[in-house]
Amino acid sequence: MTGALVSVDLDRTMIYSRNALGAAFEDAVTCVEIYQDAPLSFMSIDAAESLRSLAVAALVVPTTTRTIEQFQRIALPGAPWRYAITSNGGNILVDGVPDGSWRAGFTGIELHRIQRELSTRADGDWVLKRRTADDLFCYLVVEPTEVPAGFLTEWSQWCAARGWNVSQQGRKIYTMPDVVSKSRAVAEVRARAIEDGMLDAGVRTFAAGDGALDADMLIAADRAIRPRHGELESKNFRFPGLEVTAASGGHAAEEILRWLQAQVGNRVEP
Template sequence: MIFACDLDQTLIYSRNSMGLVDADDLVPVESNDGEYRSFMTRAAYSNLQYLSEQILFVPATTRIYEQYERIFGLREGIQSKYAIVSNGGKVLIDGRPDRVWEDQVRRTVRTNCAPSTEIKSKFDRLVAKDCIIKDAYCDDLFYSVIVKRDLLPPDLMPELESLLQGHGWNCSLQGRKIYLVPDHVTKGAAVRYVKELSGEQSVFAAGDSLLDESMLLVADEAMAPNHGELYRKYGSHDRIRFTERSGIRASEDILDVLMNRMEVRNVL
């Protein structure tokens, strides 16, 4: 079995996103500029350690490689032969990019998606400059734009989604970030590729945002925290099970379900 899991606000949490939790119950998993940035609960981390020894754990993140590398907690004590970064634009095998997959993704994007400069120009005409703090073109694949969310028009995302239709791009709002991503750069496609490489027969996937939806829909079983874009959009879904709890405790709910699956499998 593959456990393909989004990271930020699904498995790991910043102090701003975790909700109320006792500091003694936290395990730091990411460091940047000398400070701990992301955490898991002790129970979740312990369960992930166990599960990574029993099944194929595949981190799947929109972070680029350099940002993913900051998460030391996934290198120390957690087994993961494969990882998906750049929203599926890159697959790592034993920490190194798979060039076959990366070349395939880039060819597909060039052939089927509008040029990135055209998309950014459309975005810039729609979003006022005073709403934007910083933007970046990540891995020459997609845009990440940090915004002043309280200044954004309430109907911005539906309008942006409509603007991108027919151009081979989509959008997602996560916290203070708006992502502009080619339709062919998806976690779902990368998970299917890892499944072929590994020879595993089934996929359990978890994620909180619209960028995770492709991954959840290719999985045999899927879960999402009851916070984030997916929960706000659907509330309930016939293919996606939402957690009982939100914030950092949602990761415990997801891992508890997997632990129960392993117990049943061991009994059988």
């Protein structure tokens, strides 16, 4: 039985592009994702070793907005994972296999209606790609500096009235149903892990993430941490019980993992 549940966002929290990681690391990195025969995502060697150690001491749950296919490209240190959350909470993987009963709970979302409306509003050279993720939500890949003034506000208002939310993270603009959230999926994993004896009923939860789609997961945790970069940093997102790293980039990941190890260590002492 482990002493804590730790849910960790991946992109720009645990793993980074070479540029986002930071030049200071030089060769002290390990590649954790290959895409189209080229290295895509990295961790510092120190962060990778810390994540492996954390996965021994706690139930670590990788929690990502990536699709199942995108998540499965990552060779994340600490694997194999008893539980992982993908698609922003729309899918729970149990020993690598998608749980059909959890996914079936989202069959009523009106994705096609959202896609039709979005196609009329998001039209122009500023839209580079349109994507649908696991038939749960959609996102645009855009030129951030060319997004029309007022688009995000107007689109967010239209979606909010219909139970959806909008979030921009770098070059991606996500349109997500409110019922698909990381916090709901983490709560489900916690309940299952208690039921199957991996965790005791009083277990505390810790979380880490950098984007607006991580906010609900951070708030729901007993303690949480975010890096000093990303969408939440730009929004000056803070609340009691949230730590913010001193560092940004790859050094933030190392700091996050040291903090998580300290929290878990404090909880597993007899």
